Amino acid sequence: MKPLKVALLGCGVVGSQVVRLLHEQADDLAARVGAPLELAGVAVRRLGRKRDADVDPALLTTDAEALVTRDDIDIVVEVIGGIEPARSLIVAAMEKGKSVVSANKALLAEDGATVHRAAKSGGADLYFEASVAGAIPLLRPLRESLAGDHVTRVLGIVNGTTNYILDKMDSTGASFSDALEEAQALGYAEADPTADVEGFDAAAKAAILAGLAFHTRVTAADVHREGITEITAADVASAKAMGYVIKLLAICARSEDGRSVGVRVHPAMIPRTHPLAGVREAYNAVFVEAESAGQLMFYGKGAGGAPTASAVLGDLVAVARNRLAGTRGPDESTYAELAVHPMGDTVTRYHVSLDVADKPGVLARVAEIFANHDVSIQTVRQEGHGDDAQLVLVSHRASDAALSATIETLRGMDIVRAVVGVMRVEGDDTP
Numbered sequence: 001m002k003p004l005k006v007a008l009l010g011c012g013v014v015g016s017q018v019v020r021l022l023h024e025q026a027d028d029l030a031a032r033v034g035a036p037l038e039l040a041g042v043a044v045r046r047l048g049r050k051r052d053a054d055v056d057p058a059l060l061t062t063d064a065e066a067l068v069t070r071d072d073i074d075i076v077v078e079v080i081g082g083i084e085p086a087r088s089l090i091v092a093a094m095e096k097g098k099s100v101v102s103a104n105k106a107l108l109a110e111d112g113a114t115v116h117r118a119a120k121s122g123g124a125d126l127y128f129e130a131s132v133a134g135a136i137p138l139l140r141p142l143r144e145s146l147a148g149d150h151v152t153r154v155l156g157i158v159n160g161t162t163n164y165i166l167d168k169m170d171s172t173g174a175s176f177s178d179a180l181e182e183a184q185a186l187g188y189a190e191a192d193p194t195a196d197v198e199g200f201d202a203a204a205k206a207a208i209l210a211g212l213a214f215h216t217r218v219t220a221a222d223v224h225r226e227g228i229t230e231i232t233a234a235d236v237a238s239a240k241a242m243g244y245v246i247k248l249l250a251i252c253a254r255s256e257d258g259r260s261v262g263v264r265v266h267p268a269m270i271p272r273t274h275p276l277a278g279v280r281e282a283y284n285a286v287f288v289e290a291e292s293a294g295q296l297m298f299y300g301k302g303a304g305g306a307p308t309a310s311a312v313l314g315d316l317v318a319v320a321r322n323r324l325a326g327t328r329g330p331d332e333s334t335y336a337e338l339a340v341h342p343m344g345d346t347v348t349r350y351h352v353s354l355d356v357a358d359k360p361g362v363l364a365r366v367a368e369i370f371a372n373h374d375v376s377i378q379t380v381r382q383e384g385h386g387d388d389a390q391l392v393l394v395s396h397r398a399s400d401a402a403l404s405a406t407i408e409t410l411r412g413m414d415i416v417r418a419v420v421g422v423m424r425v426e427g428d429d430t431p
């Protein structure tokens, strides 16, 4: 059988593992596809660089554009990352009818429209399982296995670096900066950890998940995003004392009337009994809730060269099979065209700690502010007394707009010395 020729763009952490697996699993892959997969070219930035992968130097080129448009290439694997030149290269390949496998969450979340359009007009496949939650099969289950169901919510931990940091803070009492340093020493966090700790990485993944789950185009700009840099050891301890753990969550949910969706990434307290609370270290886990299927949970490694390459290889086999069968995978599905509602319309609960004066009438006045904003209080307790008094309140569900207006008013009150902490509470059935 004539081999299918594969061009690889980028030979870094993920790319070098793709090369290894293509070599090591060559016979099995050929049997599964029905034709050998031949690595026919590898685009790199610098030819002379030492790399982890054992690549025939004759395959290396710095001219990625010439490689993706070469007549003999059937499939392009893009593991360069970033918007450009990745987008132009993918579009150029698909315009020539080549199938593309990409791990590029940044591109798919920022400008998925362009690459999906190019796939359709070129009659090409575009698969991107590795872009969200690395090795965990999640996008194809949403795109294919759940195509007959009605997904109502996707909720999960989709960034390994921040989960590692929060887990260390929870288990050892470490500060954010100490836990970040440890994550960097272990190679989880990059030298510039902004994309992870500020939630950009998780927001890109949330946009991709929401788009697939709700058949609607969602971009990174539509996602409400808050990172974890402001979380203190005291926040973590306070959550612990109340039976909660703090996680950076990505939440994509339909509104109650089903006419819009909310997509958000922010730290939240979840009960320690919630299955996501047990997701430790750099693992990822995602809950998908669908009307007929009920609750599904996906768990595993969301990052790392080999786990991510596993997802790339799975896509490679799928697009190779499609080519041999003369068929294509599903087009982008955005027919539902739901509106993405602003964060203020999201219904959630707040955990609020206030530094207050310990004297008669303070609790009543604080409670009145909540009532004035139509926010109902679920629990309240006082910690310490005298000058050290803190009130800790947990609200019932209310709109995020009403909750944040409540906090704004509290900040302006003379009896409130400081709003010490405000965090959303998720993951339980409390109304």
Ligand SMILES: NC(=O)c1ccc[n+]([C@@H]2O[C@H](COP(=O)([O-])OP(=O)(O)OC[C@H]3O[C@@H](n4cnc5c(N)ncnc54)[C@H](O)[C@@H]3O)[C@@H](O)[C@H]2O)c1
Binding pocket: 009, 010, 011, 012, 013, 014, 015, 043, 044, 045, 046, 062, 064, 078, 079, 080, 081, 082, 085, 103, 104, 105, 106, 130, 131, 132, 134, 302, 303, 304, 305, 308
């Ligand atoms: N590393 C992970 O755990 C992981 C997990 C999921 C998804 N991803 C995604 O996979 C992609 C690759 O990530 P990575 O960790 O391998 O990054 P990396 O930085 O290790 O590798 C990228 C490589 O591409 C090369 N490159 C950049 N521009 C190029 C160009 N114009 N032509 C040829 N080569 C070029 C770089 O020199 C580098 O070697 C990114 O989109 C990333 O978001 C990575």
Ligand SMILES: N[C@@H](CCO)C(=O)O
Binding pocket: 133, 134, 158, 159, 160, 161, 162, 188, 196, 201, 302, 303, 304
């Ligand atoms: N930086 C990401 C891995 C790539 O998606 C994480 O920490 O999960």
Ligand code: NA
Binding pocket: 129, 130, 131, 132, 133, 134, 135, 136, 137, 138, 139, 311
């Ligand atoms: Na995945």
